[in-house]
Amino acid sequence: MKELFNHLRLYISITEQEFQEVEKYFEYVDLKKKKNLDAIKNVAKHNFFVINGCLNMYFINDKGENQSVQFAIENWWINDVLSFYRNKESSFYIQTVENSKVLSISKENQEKLLTQFPKLERYFRIIYQIAYGASLYRIKYVYEASKAERYFHFIEHHPDFAQRVPQYLIASFLGLTPEYVSEIRAKHFS
Numbered sequence: 673m674k675e676l677f678n679h680l681r682l683y684i685s686i687t688e689q690e691f692q693e694v695e696k697y698f699e700y701v702d703l704k705k706k707k708n709l710d711a712i713k714n715v716a717k718h719n720f721f722v723i724n725g726c727l728n729m730y731f732i733n734d735k736g737e738n739q740s741v742q743f744a745i746e747n748w749w750i751n752d753v754l755s756f757y758r759n760k761e762s763s764f765y766i767q768t769v770e771n772s773k774v775l776s777i778s779k780e781n782q783e784k785l786l787t788q789f790p791k792l793e794r795y796f797r798i799i800y801q802i803a804y805g806a807s808l809y810r811i812k813y814v815y816e817a818s819k820a821e822r823y824f825h826f827i828e829h830h831p832d833f834a835q836r837v838p839q840y841l842i843a844s845f846l847g848l849t850p851e852y853v854s855e856i857r858a859k860h861f862s
Contacts, residue, residue, distance in 0.1 A: 673698065675723045676775055679747050684795045694789060697781040701774050709766040716755035716762045718776045722748050725772020726836050729764050730844065740845040743769070743833050749799060769837060814847060820856050822846045 676698070677691045686694070698721075703709075709720065709727070720727065722744045729742040729750055741764065744750035755762035756779055777785070786793050817825060823846055827834040834842065839857070840850040 673700070673723075673775065675747060676721055679721075680792075680795055683798045684791050686789075686791065690789065694785065694792070697785040698775040698777050701776050703768045703772045703774065705768055705771050707768045707772075709768075714762055715759055716752040716764075718778055719749060719751045719756060719782060720744070720766070721775040721777075722746055722750065723773040723775060725774070726769040726833075727766055727772060727774070728769050728837070728841055729766050731764050738844055739847075740841050743837055743841075743845065745832055745836065749803075753800070769841065819846075819848055819852060823848065823853060823856055824860075 673691075673695045676695070677686070677688070680686050680691070680694075700723075703725070709718070724746060727744045727750050728740055729744075729752070730738045730740045733739045742750060750766060752762040752764045752766075754760065755764075759779075786796070813822060813825060823842075826842065826846060837845075839853050843850045843853040846853075
């Protein structure tokens with residue numbers, strides 16, 4: 673759990689002693705590739721911190737296709753935030769892209785954790801502010817950029833994801849078809 677400890681220390685002051693208490697609220701989960709976590713029609717009951725691996729959050733659109741909305745790799749959090757906090761049905765699936773190790777915290781444990789360690793409220797506020805800001809920039813880029821610009825911006829600014837996430841999932845995330853991604857890759861990299 674040193675990954676979480678180090679991540680917390682980027683945003684708040686926390687001692688090793690305090691962290692020994694914090695880690696009691698989490699469950700370590702080892703997941704195989706293509707494992708589904710919280711799923712649509714269920715309430716998102718856990719918040720996941722990625723220690724190792726890659727996860728994909730998606731929904732199934734009206735054409736029956738998976739539409740990726742978020743990826744998470746090491747030191748990223750992933751969950752359906754609205755479902756988690758509002759205790760409502762989720763609109764998303766979360767699935768591992770590769771074998772992954774995550775820390776899972778239930779809503780109940782997270783609330784207890786925040787009560788015992790109010791400074792973690794600051795940590796989660798900062799994390800969600802960063803995520804919200806990133807979402808706004810992603811939306812802006814979808815409206816302003818051409819299809820090719822979206823793809824090349826993604827691989828240039830997110831090389832960790834571009835090297836680990838299959839092209840069909842990147843295409844889904846960017847609102848492109850896998851065929852189009854193959855075509856622009858062939859033109860650019862040949």
